[in-house]
Amino acid sequence: MINNYSAKTGSPVTDLETPALLINADLLDANIEKMATFSKSKDINLRPHFKTHKCPTLSHKQIVKGAIGITCAKVSEAEIAVNSGIKEVLIANQLVTTEKIEKLVSLNRHSKVLVAVDSIKNAQDISKAAAKRGLAITVIIERDVGLKRCGTRSLDESLKLAQAIEKLPNLQMAGLMGYEGHTVFLTPVDNKKDQCRRAMETLLETKEVLSKNGFTVDIVSAGGTGTHEITSEYNGITELQVGSYATMDWKYKETGIDFALALSVLSTVISTPEKNLAIIDVGLKAITAEFGMPVFKTPTGASLVSLSEEHGTLQLNSDASKLSVGDKLELYPTHGCTTINLYDTFYVIRNNCLETTWPIVARGAVR
Ligand SMILES: Cc1ncc(COP(=O)(O)O)c(C=O)c1O
Numbered sequence: 001m002i003n004n005y006s007a008k009t010g011s012p013v014t015d016l017e018t019p020a021l022l023i024n025a026d027l028l029d030a031n032i033e034k035m036a037t038f039s040k041s042k043d044i045n046l047r048p049h050f051k052t053h054k055c056p057t058l059s060h061k062q063i064v065k066g067a068i069g070i071t072c073a074k075v076s077e078a079e080i081a082v083n084s085g086i087k088e089v090l091i092a093n094q095l096v097t098t099e100k101i102e103k104l105v106s107l108n109r110h111s112k113v114l115v116a117v118d119s120i121k122n123a124q125d126i127s128k129a130a131a132k133r134g135l136a137i138t139v140i141i142e143r144d145v146g147l148k149r150c151g152t153r154s155l156d157e158s159l160k161l162a163q164a165i166e167k168l169p170n171l172q173m174a175g176l177m178g179y180e181g182h183t184v185f186l187t188p189v190d191n192k193k194d195q196c197r198r199a200m201e202t203l204l205e206t207k208e209v210l211s212k213n214g215f216t217v218d219i220v221s222a223g224g225t226g227t228h229e230i231t232s233e234y235n236g237i238t239e240l241q242v243g244s245y246a247t248m249d250w251k252y253k254e255t256g257i258d259f260a261l262a263l264s265v266l267s268t269v270i271s272t273p274e275k276n277l278a279i280i281d282v283g284l285k286a287i288t289a290e291f292g293m294p295v296f297k298t299p300t301g302a303s304l305v306s307l308s309e310e311h312g313t314l315q316l317n318s319d320a321s322k323l324s325v326g327d328k329l330e331l332y333p334t335h336g337c338t339t340i341n342l343y344d345t346f347y348v349i350r351n352n353c354l355e356t357t358w359p360i361v362a363r364g365a366v367r
Pocket of ligand 1 (some may be wrong): 049092169181184223224225226241242243244245294
């Protein structure tokens with residue numbers, strides 16, 4: 001652990017060494033509760049994405065509130081989740097190398113770990129590795145629904161893949177996934193609804209074709225934080241693989257998503273070298289600018305105009321209350337997922353004081 005500063009339980013936020021990743025415990029709990037209540041009201045399963053927070057403690061909170069398991073992007077994330085006692089994981093991505101497929105099979109000795117496939121060759125490789133160990137692996141077919149990333153590109157291709165899987169030993173096909181990631185930030189809402197409808201129609205059409213051909217399609221997984229309300233209106237979608245809602249970020253807030261901003265980064269003013277300029281100790285190695293500049297939690301009369309590796313530059317407006325060296329400022333990241341991955345630890349804050357810390361165990365788990 002490199003950032004090995006001791007932080008005393010109960011100490012005020014402003015005593016924490018910076019940069020520090022903060023999570024507001026009350027807001028986090030409220031977000032988890034809200035999505036859990038929503039999914040129950042829609043009678044749809046919740047399998048929250050682990051890639052957002054990469055923190056098993058937080059996943060267990062989601063499971064306690066009713067999530068059926070978690071979704072992961074990488075097998076290295078799945079390994080950490082399984083080792084923390086999570087019993088069902090969907091890897092919503094393709095594992096194509098021998099070592100990753102071997103790991104997938106090994107993990108299935110401990111928990112049920114499903115994986116997405118979009119090619120016959122990949123299914124054959126998984127089947128071979130599973131047969132060698134005498135285990136059965138469950139796969140779901142990834143269908144591209146417009147994101148143009150992984151996934152089968154046609155009904156015919158999806159059907160042929162299902163037919164091939166059926167013939168392979170030690171492989172079971174449980175259903176489908178189709179992530180409508182190209183629609184999650186769209187505004188206005190009517191445009192988002194329209195694009196999302198097209199995506200869900202593609203996914204559900206695929207389900208229908210598989211069902212008509214005698215395949216059991218128990219799982220149809222979709223949904224992002226920006227689209228979960230729309231996606232869950234479609235009959236036949238069985239689960240949501242939402243991630244960002246728990247911590248939230250400014251990009252989602254900006255597009256009108258009604259979850260609370262639980263995540264922030266604490267910075268310190270380290271220099272005020274000119275009348276209208278202040279510098280903070282948070283740069284690109286401590287917060288992402290992927291979706292635009294971070295935003296101050298409390299207006300300071302200043303705006304963040306640039307980030308370099310270790311510095312953030314603030315332009316102070318003429319009517320700004322003067323910032324002083326040593327002042328602590330909280331920032332909302334525009335993207336939570338790529339900011340959290342920069343840190344080892346969440347500082348868990350309640351009533352402006354440090355309640356506990358949670359290790360971000362899967363930080364950097366990108367394999
Ligand atoms: C495959 C997949 N599913 C679900 C999600 C969750 O999306 P969100 O964080 O918008 O809820 C993502 C996010 O990138 C994703 O890539």
